[in-house]
Amino acid sequence: MSEPVQTPQTFPTRIFSGIQPSGGLTLGNYLGALKRFVQKQDEGIETIYCLVDMHAITVWQDPAKLRQQTREAAAGFIAAGIDPVRSILFNQSQVSAHVELAWIFNTVARMGWMSRMTQFKDKAGKNSENVSLGLFAYPALMAADILAYKATHVPVGEDQKQHIELTRDIAAKFNNDYGVNFFPITEPVIEGAATRVMSLRDGTKKMSKSDPSDQSRINLTDDADTIAKKFRKAKTDSEPLPSALDGLKDRPDARNLVNIYAALADMTPQAVIAEYAGAQFGTFKPALADLAVAKLSPITTKMSDLMQDPAEIDRILGEGAARADAIARPIVDQVYDIIGMIRSRH
Numbered sequence: 001m002s003e004p005v006q007t008p009q010t011f012p013t014r015i016f017s018g019i020q021p022s023g024g025l026t027l028g029n030y031l032g033a034l035k036r037f038v039q040k041q042d043e044g045i046e047t048i049y050c051l052v053d054m055h056a057i058t059v060w061q062d063p064a065k066l067r068q069q070t071r072e073a074a075a076g077f078i079a080a081g082i083d084p085v086r087s088i089l090f091n092q093s094q095v096s097a098h099v100e101l102a103w104i105f106n107t108v109a110r111m112g113w114m115s116r117m118t119q120f121k122d123k124a125g126k127n128s129e130n131v132s133l134g135l136f137a138y139p140a141l142m143a144a145d146i147l148a149y150k151a152t153h154v155p156v157g158e159d160q161k162q163h164i165e166l167t168r169d170i171a172a173k174f175n176n177d178y179g180v181n182f183f184p185i186t187e188p189v190i191e192g193a194a195t196r197v198m199s200l201r202d203g204t205k206k207m208s209k210s211d212p213s214d215q216s217r218i219n220l221t222d223d224a225d226t227i228a229k230k231f232r233k234a235k236t237d238s239e240p241l242p243s244a245l246d247g248l249k250d251r252p253d254a255r256n257l258v259n260i261y262a263a264l265a266d267m268t269p270q271a272v273i274a275e276y277a278g279a280q281f282g283t284f285k286p287a288l289a290d291l292a293v294a295k296l297s298p299i300t301t302k303m304s305d306l307m308q309d310p311a312e313i314d315r316i317l318g319e320g321a322a323r324a325d326a327i328a329r330p331i332v333d334q335v336y337d338i339i340g341m342i343r344s345r346h
């Protein structure tokens with residue numbers, strides 16, 4: 001191992017993030033990720049967003065559904081405000097740099113690091129002998145997604161924090177092992193009132209596209225009636241809303257609804273509590289349902305319009321992939337050079 005090179009190198013700000021097209025997009029994906037992706041784009045930062053289909057197949061995906069869900073997720077991004085000209089929007093499998101770098105990172109990451117990933121443990125459960133090898137290696141591919149672009153910032157929900165920490169460890173070990181300052185130590189960007197949107201049926205569980213109960217989540221494809229009904233039926237306790245945030249400490253279901261309201265309205269949870277102090281859920285839930293419908297319905301409508309023209313979605317993804325490849329290819333070629341691979345074909 002050579003000595004680490006200490007020359008400081010600054011990396012230009014570049015945002016990368018991804019979403020698995022392994023089911024429909026949920027309100028959790030929207031508030032924890034997508035809405036914030038749009039904000040970053042609108043701040044004029046360079047933004048690269050990826051539908052991570054290679055991650056999706058670490059658990060079984062029906063091919064026709066995967067294709068449909070990938071297009072639907074792309075439509076969701078555009079409907080929510082991602083402009084495929086100002087941002088790069090593409091699906092992972094069209095840019096081979098991701099899997100090439102992932103293999104290299106499989107040799108950098110340690111078994112012990114991977115074994116500590118809580119999301120793997122949760123997903124594998126008691127079945128760990130029978131899940132795919134890809135599910136175990138999943139976070140190394142995620143590190144490759146980010147570092148193939150030398151991305152400096154990754155907006156994500158709370159549940160991805162440990163994966164970003166692993167990405168930082170992989171970058172640091174690569175830099176150190178090869179005596180280079182090649183990869184940035186990427187920062188997670190976990191901010192806002194809805195970094196962890198919880199299930200509408202159980203405020204101690206994350207809202208997830210894989211929850212067997214459809215009542216537990218809002219899907220971006222739900223129509224206005226369904227959205228309103230799900231919020232009206234959301235689990236709560238029988239107390240009125242408190243007059244200070246502290247009063248929500250041991251009330252996960254109530255806290256979740258207040259956080260969702262705050263994120264949808266671009267308010268702080270404190271401001272929501274100030275407005276609804278003492279209100280019963282009979283008042284708060286319809287207000288939340290109205291707000292959610294007002295914010296989400298235009299997205300749902302635009303999404304279904306876009307889905308009328310799948311060829312156009314495929315064209316946008318192909319164009320995004322070409323732009324992504326133009327950034328990632330030279331970076332991964334330099335990695336091959338750093339690690340001592342002969343590249344004499346070009």
Ligand code: TYM
Pocket residue numbers: 016017018019020021028029030031032033034052055141142145146154155156157158159160163194195196197198206207208
């Ligand atoms: P995924 O597809 O599970 O979720 C996509 C994004 O949505 C956020 N999210 C939530 N945020 C708040 N509350 C929730 N209930 C909720 N559910 C999901 C996630 O935190 C995430 O930001 N491993 C990633 C995908 C990925 C990725 C990447 C992300 C692959 N490569 C590179 C960033 C950078 C995942 O499974 O996300």
